[in-house]
Amino acid sequence: MELPDPDSVSRREFAKAAVALGGVAGLSACLDASDADGGGNADAADGGPLDGVPAGDPGEAPDRQHAWDDALDRDDAGNVVPPTHHVLRYVDVDRGDAPRADARERIEAAFTDLERAFERSAAGLLFTVGYSPAYFDRLPGTLPESVDLPAPRPLTGLEDPSIDEADALVHLAADEPAAVLAADEALFGGATAANGVPVTDASGLFDPVDRRTGFIGAGLPREHRDADGIPDDAPVPEGAKLFMGFANGFAESQATEGRVTIEGGPFAGGTTQQVSTLRTQLDAWWSQESHEQRVAKLFSPTHADEGRVGEYGERLGSDPGVADLPEDAVAYAHEEGVVGHAQKAARAREDGKPRLLRRDFPTTDGDHTGIHFLTLQESIGDFVAVRDAMTGADIADGTAVGSRINNGILQYVFVRSRGNFLVPPRGLRALPDPDPRSEP
Template identity: 40%
Template sequence: MKSAVAIGGASALSACLDMEANADSSGEPEFPRGPDDLSTLPERQHAWNEFLVTDANGDTVLPRHQVLLSLSYTGSVPPTDAERETVENTFRTVERAFERGTGGEAGATFNDGLLFMFGYAPAYFARFDASLPDDIDLPTPTAVLDELDEPTDRADSADALLTLNSDYGSIPLAVEEALFGEQDTLNGVEMDATFDEVFEVVDRRTGVVGRGLLAEEIDHDAIDDDAPLSMGYKSGYQDTNPAEDRVTVREGPFAGGTTQLTSRLGIDLDAWYDLDADARVTQMFSTAHTTREVGETGENLGGRSGITEEMAEDLETKADDHGRLGHAQKAARARDNDFAPKILRRSEGVGTSPDHDAGMNFNSIQRGMESFIEARKAMDDLGGADAHHSGIVDFLTVERRATYLVPPRPLRALPGPRPDQE
């Protein structure tokens, strides 16, 4: 299944459907469809929490399969009404074809539908005479890389990004095929329009996340069979992810939207697993966490990471005492005055694309990109420890970065930078 999603195309989609054995006698897959009245869906594209599976601790669980399509805009400047109608009709067909994630079913243990977001890069908005409102914090990826002292040649140049997630591998594959005219129906729903005349794919990345899947995907004996991510521990604790309100643009024409930072990261797993279990716990969490408290994959912590304000203070003394510092305790210094985090992890996955190693596709959403920059700088600050023993930054390599504005659903079809003035 993971290989089929990574390869993509019609034959891969057929293979996924065969493996999922989820077709009726007519050959149409029997996935739940979206509502007839699409106005019942949230206006926020990024309103996923209500439609995600939650585990026994109340933590949200991201879907297993991820497809990221980087797109180049090929339409008119400014877009015509017909082009905007085409894009909106395409999105509406997708929403009618598949329910939103779990469909909002409380207690759902599997995501039978699709969760997606569509964002526009600064390069797309640069085509217009007007500029984005001043309160939209969307620097170019080059500016973000420069601010973080990372190589600026690793900036993505795409105009838009489509993020597709589902527990069924065939669902993002089917959407991908239908969007670009390779099939006429989607889960039995006829395609009203496609992206063919306005977008073309310039890059495709795939990923997988979830307990039991990583050990199968990555040939590394040290990875626990139940590890949800390649570095061994779960990440979606209730106290490390903010509420969706916290990452939502509050005012202006794009109120209800958010910004998305997407990165392709390399991970030196050999060096990471050369550390013993106690060291890995300390460097992932904090100098106060123990292996027994955390468990093999973080499951013993329940729904909360246990990071406190005291753990994030006076790091130099803690580094002197322990010789190490934790990633989570360093990142906690970028929280707000109420000690709430400001960036929400979305759609992360261990890379499965054939032309990439098993690094990570990391996607976060935040009200403005400064929140991500602050968190990343907190990670990069060694806090008095040497690089190899200060969190996880010494094990990560930035391969690509991109920034996007994810508008609210009513503005997702080729918006101008000043939609309130159009």
């Protein structure tokens, strides 16, 4: 991958490219661009302090790894503003001949050092580490009944995803691209420090399998229309966070962190995480659909008819307004000829409340538009239920022969891979056993 000329693109676009490149080269390029703006990061590539990135205090970290919301800002409507830059590191655990307790101690020390190096915020660094069913299957014992963590699988007859079976997934996120890259290098590269703080070397215990990246923020999809999967001249609004031209992350469509937290058993305080890597093909979306048709397919025909959404979602505030739509989606689809994606997903709510906390973000990995669809939920069964509702197979089955229903956005989104992970509470994040109660 080649970086663009920093003088020919916006700083945000260059930063996104540097994060995607990764490694020392990506970090150095990011720091060089910052220095050109008067940043003063001369020693940061060698683990020195990053200009303007605050250090942290591990003693202030909560027990729930996934409890990010209190560390993030909110917009004027009350929606959580996610970090801009994201790195997903899929790794296998290689303990070699090291005793398990020693390996666990080193890994925990490395994570604690990161918490010391970076404030737990978007201005610093947020991260989680989760473990796959494949990891637990290699160990003696079984997960407790309080943890629902099946192996990932295709969820519709139209899917044929590759299955992510790496032992662990580390999710790094920050507003400052150099912070993500410095943390990435400290954990998985050759750096011995990050943001001026020495980081324990645990690299011999992690065998990187894959590295995926992404970004989220108003205007970023518009800046990256040069990727395959979207027309170069697609009229993506400046305020849109998604390549489809709309905002996301509405507070009223998100489960709370409490709702997605495992309540009982040895992993109480943890959560489950699933990540589906989706590829989007949006040529027809932008060349053949009107704005009203895009609104109808993504939200609902009612949203389109009543002008609820606005240019990219600014009229919705914190509530996408799907709870007040007709409950019978099949009858609705027959009447309108189309059923919206958000409208279908809302059918899976429990007692009127969302079951998933989405922390997904767009990507141009492979120079193609896509989404890393990352969700947190108490059980993987919650995700499967919502995914079934999104698919809307019952709507298609209930359609009269000869009629044609536009079933949301299914024709534009394709699942390339899927993985399931347990994100333990912070005290168990380093090489947990399937049932920590059985540890000597």
